Amino acid sequence: MKRKIFILLILILPIFFETKILAEKLKIKFYTTDRLSPHVTFIGDQMTGIIGDFINESLNEVAIIQIKVLPWPRAQIEVQQEKNSMIAPMGRTIERENKFKWLTKVFDDPVCVFTVKPNKAMNSIEDIKSLNKIGFTMGVGYLYKAKENGFSDKIITNYESQENAKQLKEGIINAWFSGTLSAKNQWKMQKLDVNQLQCGKAITNQQISIAAPLNSDSQFVSKISDVMEKYKSTPKFKKLLEKYSVTYSPFVKNE
Numbered sequence: 001m002k003r004k005i006f007i008l009l010i011l012i013l014p015i016f017f018e019t020k021i022l023a024e025k026l027k028i029k030f031y032t033t034d035r036l037s038p039h040v041t042f043i044g045d046q047m048t049g050i051i052g053d054f055i056n057e058s059l060n061e062v063a064i065i066q067i068k069v070l071p072w073p074r075a076q077i078e079v080q081q082e083k084n085s086m087i088a089p090m091g092r093t094i095e096r097e098n099k100f101k102w103l104t105k106v107f108d109d110p111v112c113v114f115t116v117k118p119n120k121a122m123n124s125i126e127d128i129k130s131l132n133k134i135g136f137t138m139g140v141g142y143l144y145k146a147k148e149n150g151f152s153d154k155i156i157t158n159y160e161s162q163e164n165a166k167q168l169k170e171g172i173i174n175a176w177f178s179g180t181l182s183a184k185n186q187w188k189m190q191k192l193d194v195n196q197l198q199c200g201k202a203i204t205n206q207q208i209s210i211a212a213p214l215n216s217d218s219q220f221v222s223k224i225s226d227v228m229e230k231y232k233s234t235p236k237f238k239k240l241l242e243k244y245s246v247t248y249s250p251f252v253k254n255e
Helices: 002-024 049-059 072-081 125-129 143-148 161-168 179-189 218-231 233-241
Strands: 026-032 039-045 046-048 064-069 086-092 100-116 134-137 155-157 173-179 204-213
Touching: 002 049, 002 064, 026 049, 026 072, 026 218, 039 049, 039 064, 039 204, 046 049, 046 064, 046 204, 046 233, 049 064, 049 086, 049 100, 049 204, 049 218, 064 072, 072 204, 086 100, 100 161, 100 179, 134 143, 143 155, 173 204, 204 218
Parallel strands: 026 064, 026 086, 134 155, 134 173
Antiparallel strands: 039 046, 086 204, 100 173, 100 204
């Protein structure tokens, strides 16, 4: 009888502890979009891309992620109504700084005004002023930069990054204001030679980050931030950066 009880305990205990561990995991809603590949990419119901991989790998032990895919401008509004949730990929800009609580920076993404060779590379504000139509993806964080420099009348916004790539290829727009990672990826997806795409002088550097809404608890923000920062000290994070050909430097406050 004792032997049977002992065997039963051996069988039950692992299940008990596994259930307990799962019960202790946080359930976190993650707001994102499927229109900003390769930042976030979906293969069926599996999330990948550099941000997707980062979240899956860094939070695997502490959280169950509930993914909510929305049009990007809408995602940025709805996340503010969901306490202790997350949103990414967020370029951390002056305009956004006080609208979110910031969990961690993931990588640097230089922003350029891309043109196609043999057209002129954009190396200054004066160069950009010579353009008629500049493509943007709706909801991106650096749109304010163009408006700040007086380019509002030149802006053409598209719902998807790939539309900008198509329009630049076809000459509908003269240039494409974009982060480097997205631009190169979308250009390749159009089966075009990435060497034709040229970036002159980078306009700014996007610090691509993961954020939480303002109503999030300090304890939640601190815990998730600490877990993510710990992951960034591992070889896995270095491999992730190499996989997507991006770089990382410590966060620098926008002035």
